[in-house]
Amino acid sequence: MRATLPGGLGVSLTATTPARPGLRVEAAGGGRLLIRQAERIVLLARQGARHHGVRYARTGGYRSPLPPITAAAARRVQETSPDAAVWAMRWTHRFADWLGAADQDGPLHRGRWTFAAGMPGWSISTHWDRLTRVDPDRGHVTWFGYGDPDDDLRDVLPLRRLTPAGHGRVRAWRRQARAGVLPPVLLWWVSGLQTLVLLDGHDRTVAALAEGGPPDVVVLAPADQGADRMRHEINGYVRRMRHLEAADVPAARLAVESRGLAEGVAGAVRAEGRTTAWPVRGGSREWERLAVRLAPGWDTGSRP
Structure with a gap:
């Protein structure tokens, strides 16, 4: 079941399956988290002891659950949309359709969800500028403004390494950005990380930032x-x-x-609800074993 959000901000969706998605958050004791996609661990994280932030390590195993978007398809959506609101709504419905079909790689599971166009009201626009400047595979996300260094302040965490702006794939998207047909990117609210993770559009994000502005976004979140x-x-x-x-x-x-x-x-x-987390099979000991194997040398200790 699908309905339009008030003000045409996006859509709400009630999913009836699956009970456990292919892309999901799992949790163990001591603030230990991970994101699993099918059988792959794509991100490990541990919350700080004082709940001011979270350390993370990407593994390089993430892949988008959405099919590739062709330039021709992006142009058709632009040319057949009478205004920006219709354009955003069409992409929102496409993302919802594609995620609904992504059984093994997507995050949708039984319950209510929102697909909302635009960043949440709590986001800070200047945080986009840091994204292509500092985006390590092992890093820290600061919460509540306790930035040390300031580069740890962010609203978006990519699930894979961003491609350089001069790469051929990004250059192709940059041409679309200049032509005004660049599709939005899809973000997913993960409450255990207290940030939005980038589900689809890593190269589009770099292209938009290289062309002078943040990308248009659609935010997926469990309904509050x-x-x-x-x-x-x-x-x-x-x-x-x-x-x-x-x-x-x-x-x-x-x-x-x-x-x-x-x-x-x-x-x-459109408020973001709490993300469901399944238990890590094997608990904290298994999480530690995975951290040693997938992110050798990573400091997993708590951070204030």
């Missing part, structure tokens, strides 16, 4: 069970409207409040 947040928005609106009506304010001011409610509800609907 946001009844409390929705109720807070509506109750706040009711209190403000009662106050304003008693003060006999102009109708234009009441319209502003109504638009504010619509924006607040839309934000609540």
